[in-house]
Amino acid sequence: MFHRFIRIWEFVGHSLWFTPLLYAIGGAVLSLLAIRLPGEDIIASLPDFWPRFETVETVQDLTSTLLATLVTMTTFALSVTMVVLTLAAGSLGPRTIRNFMGDPKTQNALGSFVGTILFLITGLVLMGGQTDDGAVPQIAAMTGIALFVVSLFVLILFVHHLGRSIVADHVIQKVGANLEETISSSLETLSGPIDNAATESCTLPDAGANTSDRTITAAKSGYVQGIDYDDLLEVAIKHNIRVALTVRAGQHVIAGDIIGEIGKDENNGTKPSDTGPSDTEPTDTRPDAIHDAIAQQIMIGSQRTAMLDIEFALRQLVEVALRALSPGINDPFTAIAVIHRLGRALPQAMDFHYPMGLWRDDQGQERICAHLSDFGGMMNAAFNQIRQSASAKPDVLLPMAEVLESLTGLAKHPKHLEILREHARLIGRAAARDIADATDRKAVERAVNRVLRQQQAKDDYSVS
The missing domain is CATH 3.90.1170.30 (Pyrimidine nucleoside phosphorylase-like, C-terminal domain)
Structure with a gap:
């Protein structure tokens, strides 16, 4: 049952509709409460410079203006999101899109816009049934203004976050953190x-x-x-x-x-x-x-x-x-x-x-x-395709050999050493086959030999 829950949670957690839906429900409920709260005593206790609304029609006009502006802001935010997703799919791969869609900051930003829109829409609907001589919804009006201001700053932070999220190093660190959590x-x-x-x-x-x-x-x-x-x-x-x-x-x-x-x-x-x-x-x-x-x-x-x-x-x-x-x-x-x-x-x-x-x-x-x-299957998934694509690139093969050297010192089982040794040999054969320059080829071979010597030293120590 737990694994089935994880499967459902991954589907829901990496969607752009679930979190905004919760915000929308919360915005509608908040509007219902704000309309019904008695605001005359609260407004009277505020300083004189605090804005006050004389009629329901004034509040309706203000709410309509805020709603139209916020819808435009939300459209802009969604457009920016689609542009970022398109760029990410082209430069980083289509499977990284799920990480952008599952980003809590992105979901909460879009959710705040949707929640505020539902707050304003619900307020307009409820105020439409009030008479001119009814109580002016002061609390609802002030809450709508506050939510609009918050949404404005959220938009700025949202654009800043999207600009950072498409940087390759940021994506690599985030996907790597998810990998470690999965393991x-x-x-x-x-x-x-x-x-x-x-x-x-x-x-x-x-x-x-x-x-x-x-x-x-x-x-x-x-x-x-x-x-x-x-x-x-x-x-x-x-x-x-x-x-x-x-x-x-x-x-x-x-x-x-x-x-x-x-x-x-x-x-x-x-x-x-x-x-x-x-x-x-x-x-x-x-x-x-x-x-x-x-x-x-x-x-x-x-x-x-x-x-x-x-x-x-x-x-x-x-x-x-x-x-x-x-x-x-x-x-x-x-x-x-x-x-x-x-x-x-x-x-x-x-x-x-x-x-x-x-x-x-x-x-x-x-x-x-x-x-x-x-571990062997994971090593194959991690290094085989990169090695095959970079077989003629010593600047990429060298870091691979260095990582293998570090992993050798952390190996916990004799079979791990053999797996690491085999990957080092594959890197050495790729360098000997595809790297034309002798100096670059020897640099890769030296790095590979360090891995093999370190593993051989471990084997000799185990035997002794």
């Missing part, structure tokens, strides 16, 4: 199962070889946005089964693809814990309700989710680097900034030291064995 939150729920799988024999079925009705198939086509392992564990306990999943968050599946297998419990077969067939009944005859219950925990959609898919969060940074390295832009400094930001985030990914996770029930019985992202 940290994933580790909170997956570190235990990863350790279990690393110490126990956790095997996955061959998806192409198994065609029995014990197989789990994709309910629809799309990306696996997330898997609710906690609820899936409850399903496995309820039906007394063992579930093996060969897919992970971020993979693309086609409806009908084999994505896992349901196995029998070693002690009790596949019958439910309370009722069901005998222990000797084969697992091929389980009810379709089990399939449906499992399918509900595998969330499949048309696009990937950064909050549940670490490699997708990595690729958002990689896309910025690839755009910068394209011939039309040719901005190696942005690519170098991305490489350094990836180097800051990847040490946390080292805790994903095994490509599978193992979940047990309270009695210690194995219930779920699932494929997960590991």
